[in-house]
Amino acid sequence: MIAIYPGSFDPITLGHLDIIKRGSQLFDRVIVAVLKNPNKTPLFTMEERLTQISKAAQHLPNVEVDTFTGLTVTYAHLRQAKVLIRGLRAVSDFEMELQMAHTNKTLANDIETVFLSTSNEYSFLSSSVVREIARFGGEIGHLVTAEVAIALRQRFQNI
Ligand code: PNS
Numbered sequence: 001m002i003a004i005y006p007g008s009f010d011p012i013t014l015g016h017l018d019i020i021k022r023g024s025q026l027f028d029r030v031i032v033a034v035l036k037n038p039n040k041t042p043l044f045t046m047e048e049r050l051t052q053i054s055k056a057a058q059h060l061p062n063v064e065v066d067t068f069t070g071l072t073v074t075y076a077h078l079r080q081a082k083v084l085i086r087g088l089r090a091v092s093d094f095e096m097e098l099q100m101a102h103t104n105k106t107l108a109n110d111i112e113t114v115f116l117s118t119s120n121e122y123s124f125l126s127s128s129v130v131r132e133i134a135r136f137g138g139e140i141g142h143l144v145t146a147e148v149a150i151a152l153r154q155r156f157q158n159i
Helices: 014-026 046-056 072-078 091-107 127-135 146-156
Strands: 002-007 029-035 063-068 083-088 112-117
Touching: 002 014, 002 072, 014 029, 014 083, 014 112, 029 046, 029 072, 046 063, 046 146, 072 083, 072 091, 083 091, 091 112, 127 146
Parallel strands: 002 029, 002 083, 029 063, 083 112
Antiparallel strands: none
């Protein structure tokens, strides 16, 4: 069974990686799908994000990284995926995630959303939190991979 793990991943965090690892143990194949979102200006380019994710997940042979535009369920159909994986950190995520899952279900009844609860140690972690800490020179080594930490420090070193 193929699962899609969609998101912005700007940048990938250890929380994302935790979900990818656990998803890769549940499904035959996990496709980490990075949304090309014309409404958002990301910190990292699509190419940078794809490389960061590929390197972070290189030890997981059944994980693939790709990019998509438009609806996630359309992309899922294209890749013959039956599952969308989303991580749930706290109750505050739940409302938005449930709305998204219901919306996707009305668009594609053959695709299920599977929620994985984020490991406790990452329950506070998000890409935006990481970006903010890095912007103000805080320690991020425990939140992202070494490669992403270097990229973030470089991005903000002149600010
Ligand atoms: O990492 P994010 O930003 O929380 O991911 C959100 C994402 C990319 C999963 C969501 O915005 C999405 O699926 N966008 C594609 C458009 C779509 O399918 N919309 C219908 C579901 S609400």
